Amino acid sequence: MRRLSALLAGYDQVAAHLRGHWRHWYAIVQVHGETRNEKPYYRKPSPAEISVQVGLVLTRGATAERTIPFSLQQTAGTLCCPRHPLTLAQLPVSSFAKGRSMSSRNGFIETHIYDYILANSLRDRDELKRLRQETRAMPMGGMQISPDQGQFMGLLVELIGAKRIVEVGTFTGYSSTAMALALPADGRLIACDVSDEFTRIARRYWQEAGVADKIELRLGPAVATLDGMLAAGEAGCFDMAFIDADKENYDAYYERCLRLLRRGGLILIDNVLWGGRPANANEQDESTAAIRALNAKIRADERVTASLLSIGDGLTLARKR
Numbered sequence: 001m002r003r004l005s006a007l008l009a010g011y012d013q014v015a016a017h018l019r020g021h022w023r024h025w026y027a028i029v030q031v032h033g034e035t036r037n038e039k040p041y042y043r044k045p046s047p048a049e050i051s052v053q054v055g056l057v058l059t060r061g062a063t064a065e066r067t068i069p070f071s072l073q074q075t076a077g078t079l080c081c082p083r084h085p086l087t088l089a090q091l092p093v094s095s096f097a098k099g100r101s102m103s104s105r106n107g108f109i110e111t112h113i114y115d116y117i118l119a120n121s122l123r124d125r126d127e128l129k130r131l132r133q134e135t136r137a138m139p140m141g142g143m144q145i146s147p148d149q150g151q152f153m154g155l156l157v158e159l160i161g162a163k164r165i166v167e168v169g170t171f172t173g174y175s176s177t178a179m180a181l182a183l184p185a186d187g188r189l190i191a192c193d194v195s196d197e198f199t200r201i202a203r204r205y206w207q208e209a210g211v212a213d214k215i216e217l218r219l220g221p222a223v224a225t226l227d228g229m230l231a232a233g234e235a236g237c238f239d240m241a242f243i244d245a246d247k248e249n250y251d252a253y254y255e256r257c258l259r260l261l262r263r264g265g266l267i268l269i270d271n272v273l274w275g276g277r278p279a280n281a282n283e284q285d286e287s288t289a290a291i292r293a294l295n296a297k298i299r300a301d302e303r304v305t306a307s308l309l310s311i312g313d314g315l316t317l318a319r320k321r
């Protein structure tokens with residue numbers, strides 16, 4: 001209890017600080033539970049990682065516009081977003097005030113430049129827009145890829161003439177919808193996820209976007225799903241793979257997807273910049289360590305030609321030789 005009230009006092013300070021930067025917005029700090037990990041869908045936290053999970057719910061009048069999940073680490077005493085660790089002083093409050101969550105944008109470039117990119121390159125669709133809005137209001141909504149990244153991935157599908165895609169980490173369906181829209185009518189996408197709750201939303205949007213016939217959902221731990229596909233003789237049968245699930249398994253996904261791809265096929269790996277953490281030697285948590293190790297491995301991996309791009313939260317393109 002003592003610990004909880006100490007943290008809550010910290011939240012009051014945070015809320016007061018943020019409120020001072022907003023004109024039409026204000027923050028409500030919600031405490032969901034003392035033992036909830038910032039990545040509840042990935043793994044159980046170790047005792048050292050246990051923190052109180054909070055969400056800043058930005059509201060206009062009585063309507064909640066979006067929820068930004070944050071976690072206040074007891075030890076560090078800083079406010080952290082799951083994807084973008086920031087100290088309080090560094091919070092880009094102006095981008096919240098414009099009503100955008102941090103992880104659905106590129107956190108590595110200035111807000112006005114990102115706005116310019118969206119205004120001058122995004123060809124939005126009604127279903128994708130609504131899917132972003134619905135996902136943004138969810139506590140874990142920050143896991144969704146950004147709209148410019150979705151469009152870029154669609155372009156890659158067209159560029160390599162992909163017909164068969166495997167996706168690891170589907171969530172509410174943004175990336176799968178964006179890629180499936182770019183597939184030809186006889187194209188197929190296998191979508192892997194563990195969550196029935198999240199993918200129920202995905203299935204609804206696949207229907208609305210008219211791509212449901214192209215997508216097959218495989219519910220279950222993705223390592224087992226990919227192993228099953230390899231055992232069924234599907235090695236070399238895929239043109240493209242997108243990896244965006246639990247970071248600790250990234251290397252396992254990479255190795256399996258590499259086998260599933262044909263020569264010349266493309267693996268896309270999301271979150272390879274992980275909010276900048278891999279570049280900070282002090283960040284040694286499991287997810288960061290896994291991403292850092294895979295980035296280093298791919299750089300030296302003669303089986304692929306690769307490039308790490310700073311779009312979204314960092315996206316690696318690795319073409320199988």
Ligand SMILES: C[S@@+](CC[C@H](N)C(=O)[O-])C[C@H]1O[C@@H](n2cnc3c(N)ncnc32)[C@H](O)[C@@H]1O
Pocket residue numbers: 041042143144145168169170171172173174175176192193194195198220221222223244245246249
């Ligand atoms: C970052 S989200 C994916 C975001 C999605 N690509 C999008 O565009 O919105 C990660 C997803 O991976 C799923 N996931 C986590 N661990 C998994 C596992 N071991 N096997 C399969 N899926 C997993 C989660 O349920 C979650 O939906």
